[in-house]
Amino acid sequence: MKNTTHFGFKQVATNDKQSLVRDVFNSVASKYNLMNDVLSFGAHRLWKHYTIASSNVKISDKVLDIAGGTGDLAIEFRKKVGDSGQVILSDINAAMLNEGRKNLTNKGIFGVEFVQLNAQQLPFDSNTFDCVSIAFGLRNVTDKDQALKEIYRILKPGSCLLILEFSTTDSVLLKKFYDFYSFNIMPKLGGIIADNEASYQYLAESIRKHPNQETLKNMVLDAGFDFCEYHNLSGGIVALHKGIKV
Amino acid sequence: MQSFAIFWHKQAVILERALNHLVINSRVNIDALNGKTIGLSLQDLPLDVHFICANNRIFVLSATDKSTDVDIKLKSMIFISLLQGEDLTELLRQDKINIHGDAKTAQLLVDLLKEVDIDLEEMASKHTGDIIANQLGKLTRKFNHIGTQSNNPFKIIKDGLSTLLINPIKSKRYKHKNS
């Protein structure tokens, strides 16, 4: 690994990135769900709905949601796998996991396990899961290649990885609007609603630093996956990558 | 042709859900296909799909350059006649279909596709923009039915809304005529 890496548009020591990301999510945890709805105009729910619809998860499956935060995906996976299945909601950040726990309890969802972990070192046996998901989490991970390799290891043959993440739009008009919105409006809203302009500035910057659709697809294949394809959502502002381990 | 490729890409998701719906409800048994990767391409349309069968489920992917265990190449009209019950061996004998690999596996896939509750025949037979737009409504309706696996009107509306917002081209409300 290189000695420095990006944290938004800043270059920081690789060893420092994890704690900087932790600070961001510590500071937004309590307002995270509200901000998600406001900033995406509710569209994050639809992107997640599409992710679940593409998951191929069924009754009795074992599913791991990485960087799961407040647990939106875990809730839906829990409904799909039933009592005979297993869903683990995991995140590196204890504050986010706590929000997840509260959210699930408030929604009457029980039976989901919570594990605090770093996507780069997954504490599970090889060939364990039928599906692993990571939504809006990969761009925060310091060593993405390592995380992808770990995910590949713990997936069973005949199972899939789903990466839902901000991506790159080809539409010039959409890009203009999106750039203006994310660098001028989003941080301001973060300041007003969550009293945290800097974290939402990081959010906007980290999206721009994240690999585009094709680069991420190649990273998934390089990690060992036999197949990978992606679907652009909302004109490519978000993409869902699906990696298959045969 | 480009619009058909995009159109098909989205349909692969629908087809995958439909096939797995059959597996989940024990309407088909895919044991014999376990571990197999099958490529299906229509020679007269930019349609190239891989079916990956493993872990008692099927993945449908479009456009990959990975090699497959069995490769089926045929014209769209022949594909339609297969789905309508034409004998695969007979078509093979007449050189109307090109199979690399085990023909029995190909037959199993064809049998599976025949069971699917979406109109593959129409999908393959009509490929001009207007007709595609027309087909989308029908497919989306079937997709909603399969996808929700319930008669819950709220879920159906939610699915429809998702389709409209994140994949407008697939929506019933999609009025734009592709050229």
Ligand SMILES: C[S@@+](CC[C@H](N)C(=O)[O-])C[C@H]1O[C@@H](n2cnc3c(N)ncnc32)[C@H](O)[C@@H]1O
């Ligand atoms: C934007 S939130 C996404 C939460 C949730 N998946 C969603 O879609 O609403 C990103 C999450 O990634 C987590 N995260 C960041 N780095 C991580 C790492 N290395 N391993 C696991 N989780 C990480 C953060 O703590 C945060 O909860």
